[in-house]
Amino acid sequence: xxxxxxxxxxxxxxxxxxxxxxxxxxxxxxxxxxxxxxxxxxxxxxxxxxxxxxxxxxxxxxxxxxxxxxxxxxxxxxxxxxxxxxxxxxxxxxxxxxxxxxxxxxxxxxxxxxxxxxxxxxxxxxxxxxxxxxxxxxxxxxxxxxxxxxxxxxxxxxxxxxxxxxxxxxxxxxxxxxxxxxxxxxxxxxxxxxxxxxxxxxxxxxxxxxxxxxxxxxxxxxxxxxxxxxxxxxxxxxxxxxxxxxxxxxxxxxxxxxxxxxxxxxxxxxxxxxxxxxxxxxxxxxxxxxxxxxxxxxxxxxxxxxx
Ligand SMILES: *Cc1c(COP(=O)(O)O)cnc(C)c1O
Numbered sequence: 001x002x003x004x005x006x007x008x009x010x011x012x013x014x015x016x017x018x019x020x021x022x023x024x025x026x027x028x029x030x031x032x033x034x035x036x037x038x039x040x041x042x043x044x045x046x047x048x049x050x051x052x053x054x055x056x057x058x059x060x061x062x063x064x065x066x067x068x069x070x071x072x073x074x075x076x077x078x079x080x081x082x083x084x085x086x087x088x089x090x091x092x093x094x095x096x097x098x099x100x101x102x103x104x105x106x107x108x109x110x111x112x113x114x115x116x117x118x119x120x121x122x123x124x125x126x127x128x129x130x131x132x133x134x135x136x137x138x139x140x141x142x143x144x145x146x147x148x149x150x151x152x153x154x155x156x157x158x159x160x161x162x163x164x165x166x167x168x169x170x171x172x173x174x175x176x177x178x179x180x181x182x183x184x185x186x187x188x189x190x191x192x193x194x195x196x197x198x199x200x201x202x203x204x205x206x207x208x209x210x211x212x213x214x215x216x217x218x219x220x221x222x223x224x225x226x227x228x229x230x231x232x233x234x235x236x237x238x239x240x241x242x243x244x245x246x247x248x249x250x251x252x253x254x255x256x257x258x259x260x261x262x263x264x265x266x267x268x269x270x271x272x273x274x275x276x277x278x279x280x281x282x283x284x285x286x287x288x289x290x291x292x293x294x295x296x297x298x299x300x301x302x303x304x305x306x307x
Contacts, residue, residue, distance in 0.1 A: 004209045012205035015195070019208045022215045022232030023160045023183055025155060027070035033185055038202040040142060040169040044107075045071050046194055047184070048164065051104045051136060052077035058097050060107035061090045062120040063114065063283050065140065068107055088115035088255065092127045095102030099135065106131065109140045110152050114278065114286035116143075116249025125153075128162040128277070136190075137164040145173035145225050146232075149251035152198040156185065163187045170207075172252065173225050174214045228252050231288045238299050256302075257284040269305055275295065 020034040037043035038253040044067070048058060054076040060068045062081035084100050086092040088106060099106070108127075110119040124139075131137055139155045155166045169182035181203050184194060214221065235254060239246055249255060258266060260282065267279045275298060278286040287298055 001206050001210050001213070004205050007146050007205065010205065012201050012203065012208060014201055016203055016208050017107050019181075019203075019211050020183075022212050025035060026215055026218075027185060029156070029185055030188070032188040033191050034183055035186060035191040035198070036181060036183045036203050036208075037194070037198060038180040038182075038207075039171060040140065040167045040184070041071070042180070042199075042202060043182055043184045043194065044138065044140070044167060045074070046197055047138060048072055048077065048105060049075045050193065050197055054103045055102060055287070057100060057102040058105045058107060059095055059103055061112065063280060064107070064109045065113045065142075078102070081300055084112070084115065084117075087117065088112070088257070089117040090119050091149065092119070092123055096127065096130055099132065103132075103135050106135060106137045106282055107140060108137060109142075110155075111143050111250035113142065113251065114253065114280065114284070116251040116253060118147060118250045121153040121158075124155075128158060130166060137162070138167055139164055140167045142167070142172050142287065143251040144168065144170045145221065146228060146252045148229065152252050159185060161256045163190070165190060170211045170214060173221055173303050174211070175221075175224075176210055176214060179204070179210050181207040181211045204277065228289050231292055231295050234292075235295055235299060236287060239302060242299075244302065244306060253286050253288045255284055255286055266302075266305060269301055273301055275301070 016036045019036060020031045023034050024031045035043060037046060048071050052058065052075045056077045057080050058072040058077050059082060060079045061084055063084065072079040082091060082095045095277050108119060111117060128137060141155060159166055166185040171177035211268060231248060236246060246254060246256060263279055266285050270277045289295060
C-alpha cells in the first residue's frame, strides 16, 4: 500500500484482475466467477438494484444486517422481514412461505449478524432445492472466517450445484474495513453482469493491493481469528456460568436477547463504563469479542447485571 500510495494520480485497474485472480485461486473458482466491489455492501447494492423493479420483493430474516432493508428500499423494492426462530437462526420454512410472485431476491446471512447463528448445510441445501429458479439467493458470509469448521454451510460446494451468489468481504476477519473491498462468487453470467454494471473504478488501487497482500498473509489472519474464537468460547462459558442464556455464536460477537428494560439497563451500564456495544431496540445487544482485557471488563459488567 505504501508503494501504491505514490501512484494515486493513476486510475486503479478497472477489472481488478490481480485481486480477482488471487480470490479465484484462494477459493478454487475461475476469475470469471468473481466480481469485486466497494465492500460486499457495494456488491449487494448492485445485485438488488440490478434485479429489482419498483414493487418487487426481497425476503430476508429479521433481525439481521441493518443494511438489507435500506438497500432494498433504495432500489424501490419492498423488504419482507421474516422473524428469526426461537434459537435466533433463520426460519427457512417461514422464509420459503414468504415468497410471492414478486420475490426477486432472498438474502441469507450466515453466521447471522447480529445473532451469530449459522444456517446448517443440510437445511440450506433443502432450501436452495425448493426455491424457484427465477429467484436469486444471496448467501452473505461476512463473518464466515470466524465460524468453527463444520458449524455452517459449505456455501461454495452448494454454489456449484445451485446458482446462488456467495458474498464475502475483507472488512471483518481480514481487518480492511476502511479500505472498502468485498466480492461475490457467482455464475460467470451473473458475475459478468455485476462487473458490467459496477460503478467504474469503485475499488481503489490501495484496496486492491491490500486485499491481495492480506490473502498472502492468510496465516496471520488465521492466528487472529483463532484468538477471537478462543476468547469467544471463554466468554460464552463465563456468561453461561453467570446465568445468561445465549445461543452459541459463530461470529466475532455475542448476542444478548433483551427486552426493553434489560436493553436500556445494559446500554446505560456499558455507556457508563465507556464500552461501545451495538443495541437494537426491542431485540437485544451485540457485543464484539475483543482482546482479553477488554473482554474481562465486559464480563465483570455483565456479572453485575445478570438476571
Ligand atoms: C459487515 C457486513 C457486511 C459487509 O460489509 P462491507 O464492509 O461492505 O464489506 C456484509 N454483511 C454483513 C452481514 C456484515 O455484517
